Amino acid sequence: MDLTIFLLAVFDGVAYAALVFIVALGLTLIFGVMRILNVAHGSLYAIGAYVTVSLVAWAVAAGAAPVLAFPLMIVSAILVGVALGGPIEWLLLRRIYDKPEVLQLLVTFAVFMILEDVQRLVWGTQPYFQSTALMTLGNVTVFGVTYTVYQLILLPLIALVLLIGMRVFLRHTVVGKLILATTEDREAAQSIGIDADKVFLLTFVLGAVLAGLGGALASPTTSILPGMGADMIVLSFAVVATAGLGQIEGAALTALMLGLGRSFAVYLWPEVSVLVPYVIMIVVLSFRPQGLFSTPAARKI
Amino acid sequence: MAEMTTPSAPASQVRALPLVLLVLAVAALAAVPFALPSMQLLVNFALAKGIAVLGVTVLLRAGQVSFGHALFFGISAYCGAFLIASWPGADLVVLIVVGALGATVSGLIVGLFVVRYRGIFFGMLNLAFSMIFWSILEKFYHITGGADGIRLPRPTVLGLSLERGPFELVVYYLAIALMLGLGWFTIRWFASPVGHLFQTIKTNETRLEYLGVSPKRALLSGYLLSAALCGVGGALMGITQGVVTPEYVWWVRSAEMVFIAVLGGAGSVPGAFIGALIYETVRIYASALAGDVWQAILGAFLLVIILFAPGGIVGIARRIGGRS
Numbered sequence: 217m218d219l220t221i222f223l224l225a226v227f228d229g230v231a232y233a234a235l236v237f238i239v240a241l242g243l244t245l246i247f248g249v250m251r252i253l254n255v256a257h258g259s260l261y262a263i264g265a266y267v268t269v270s271l272v273a274w275a276v277a278a279g280a281a282p283v284l285a286f287p288l289m290i291v292s293a294i295l296v297g298v299a300l301g302g303p304i305e306w307l308l309l310r311r312i313y314d315k316p317e318v319l320q321l322l323v324t325f326a327v328f329m330i331l332e333d334v335q336r337l338v339w340g341t342q343p344y345f346q347s348t349a350l351m352t353l354g355n356v357t358v359f360g361v362t363y364t365v366y367q368l369i370l371l372p373l374i375a376l377v378l379l380i381g382m383r384v385f386l387r388h389t390v391v392g393k394l395i396l397a398t399t400e401d402r403e404a405a406q407s408i409g410i411d412a413d414k415v416f417l418l419t420f421v422l423g424a425v426l427a428g429l430g431g432a433l434a435s436p437t438t439s440i441l442p443g444m445g446a447d448m449i450v451l452s453f454a455v456v457a458t459a460g461l462g463q464i465e466g467a468a469l470t471a472l473m474l475g476l477g478r479s480f481a482v483y484l485w486p487e488v489s490v491l492v493p494y495v496i497m498i499v500v501l502s503f504r505p506q507g508l509f510s511t512p513a514a515r516k517i
Numbered sequence: 518m519a520e521m522t523t524p525s526a527p528a529s530q531v532r533a534l535p536l537v538l539l540v541l542a543v544a545a546l547a548a549v550p551f552a553l554p555s556m557q558l559l560v561n562f563a564l565a566k567g568i569a570v571l572g573v574t575v576l577l578r579a580g581q582v583s584f585g586h587a588l589f590f591g592i593s594a595y596c597g598a599f600l601i602a603s604w605p606g607a608d609l610v611v612l613i614v615v616g617a618l619g620a621t622v623s624g625l626i627v628g629l630f631v632v633r634y635r636g637i638f639f640g641m642l643n644l645a646f647s648m649i650f651w652s653i654l655e656k657f658y659h660i661t662g663g664a665d666g667i668r669l670p671r672p673t674v675l676g677l678s679l680e681r682g683p684f685e686l687v688v689y690y691l692a693i694a695l696m697l698g699l700g701w702f703t704i705r706w707f708a709s710p711v712g713h714l715f716q717t718i719k720t721n722e723t724r725l726e727y728l729g730v731s732p733k734r735a736l737l738s739g740y741l742l743s744a745a746l747c748g749v750g751g752a753l754m755g756i757t758q759g760v761v762t763p764e765y766v767w768w769v770r771s772a773e774m775v776f777i778a779v780l781g782g783a784g785s786v787p788g789a790f791i792g793a794l795i796y797e798t799v800r801i802y803a804s805a806l807a808g809d810v811w812q813a814i815l816g817a818f819l820l821v822i823i824l825f826a827p828g829g830i831v832g833i834a835r836r837i838g839g840r841s
Contacts, residue, residue: 494645
């Protein structure tokens with residue numbers, strides 16, 4: 217393996233890990249606060265991508281500057297979070313917090329099934345390409361390897377900002393502290409006057425925005441087609457589970473590990489590249505059953 | 518979890534489903550090939566799926582949900598396809614036995630690993646194993662046929678090679694017989710000492726440990742049974758369809774099995790089959806009448822069941838039965 221291939225694999229891995237991390241961040245936030253594993257997260261990711269593609273295509277056709285693609289990504293993400301995430305929590309999840317885990321999983325799975333068809337109805341089954349944002353930023357050459365600025369610099373930067381931002385938000389803002397308090401002990405939080413329903417709604421919308429943002433950011437780098445949501449949800453599950461559920465910083469490192477593992481496999485042994493994230497997950501969990509960054513929970517008798 | 522299943526008392530479950538109802542249901546199923554020939558294939562698929570769903574139901578009794586049991590469904594079907602490719606005269610019975618064995622052996626390998634986990638981790642690790650197998654099927658296409666899968670030509674039946682019509686009839690009645698036999702066996706197993714230990718994992722695992730019983734071993738025994746049941750279902754499905762594809766192992770299939778188990782009545786043995794019949798019927802008609810949105814219709818159906826009838830169909834039936 218020469219340096220060029222090595223660097224390419226590293227860059228691919230980092231760019232991919234950044235996207236997976238953004239999606240997994242939303243997933244682990246929702247799980248950490250609400251104890252719900254949101255299967256529909258993958259659909260929100262896919263819809264984020266579709267909405268971005270449509271908006272950007274429409275803006276470009278209307279003669280707008282290509283730079284406008286970036287604010288449109290944020291618009292799409294917020295649209296997904298508010299227009300889909302909000303109603304999902306408010307109309308469905310709110311009714312099932314006291315139900316068994318299995319039923320909660322199935323409710324989000326049902327939402328996933330519905331949203332998959334919604335995507336097909338709205339956008340059809342043809343793949344979409346929309347790389348305006350990727351083109352706008354151009355390329356950069358590092359040690360003789362030319363790579364897109366968008367994937368090599370912007371994506372990891374956004375992931376890093378989100379990681380730090382989430383930490384600051386949760387630990388140093390009032391709303392973040394309310395979320396943490398509700399996570400710690402819902403009843404105690406309610407007894408001191410925290411509106412837990414509102415906290416849950418906010419958390420879910422925030423998580424959904426992150427899923428949508430992941431999709432929006434992924435849209436210029438890949439073709440958008442049915443099924444992309446399913447792939448992403450399984451992968452971000454793997455990241456979240458390997459890191460330990462609810463672990464935010466851990467999810468970042470794990471995403472990087474799985475992303476690099478996958479991209480090196482693409483160059484060395486392409487057939488198994490899809491397997492690598494899961495193999496890593498199984499190996500990690502064999503040695504650390506609670507995930508890399510979780511501490512074992514105390515057993516109650 | 519109390520809402521999902523009534524406390525396990527398998528013997529009373531047999532009584533709760535009166536013998537008369539069972540006989541009527543079996544008679545109705547047995548009449549399908551003559552009364553409604555167009556429904557025969559659909560019911561056959563439903564029975565094959567129902568047997569696999571029974572495997573998921575077993576795990577639900579221990580409070581565990583697997584999002585990867587299509588793995589065993591697929592392994593068994595592929596075992597059958599590979600066997601008949603290398604031994605063209607293989608018999609129907611041999612295919613099902615070998616398929617179930619293959620599923621059980623892989624169930625042992627995966628099971629030894631996953632029984633250390635509970636809840637979401639249990640579900641997710643099962644999912645990971647099924648995804649691994651799915652990718653192998655997709656990527657190593659020179660062996661597995663890739664996304665197109667491989668053909669599973671019609672096997673002989675006890676040495677006789679049958680035409681399509683009679684063969685389908687044989688498979689259909691075999692599926693009914695397997696449903697009855699395996700359903701009965703599962704109910705008996707729940708009532709057995711091992712089955713009771715297994716179900717204690719849901720109620721109080723720590724106490725199980727204090728009794729000196731290994732919960733892992735108890736869970737593994739149920740896991741093997743569930744893998745074997747999925748295997749029988751998968752072999753039947755492969756033989757009925759005549760082709761096996763990686764789609765058998767796709768995680769949405771696994772989730773579908775959990776869906777059917779909850780639809781029928783989580784933890785209920787008859788519920789697995791009732792759920793499978795309703796699911797297949799809704800699926801076929803929804804995809805015929807509203808091809809673009811059948812998945813959404815099923816999703817909405819699932820939501821309604823969970824929000825308004827968490828006991829599933831069997832739960833509704835019990836409530837009606839209890840009132841009268």
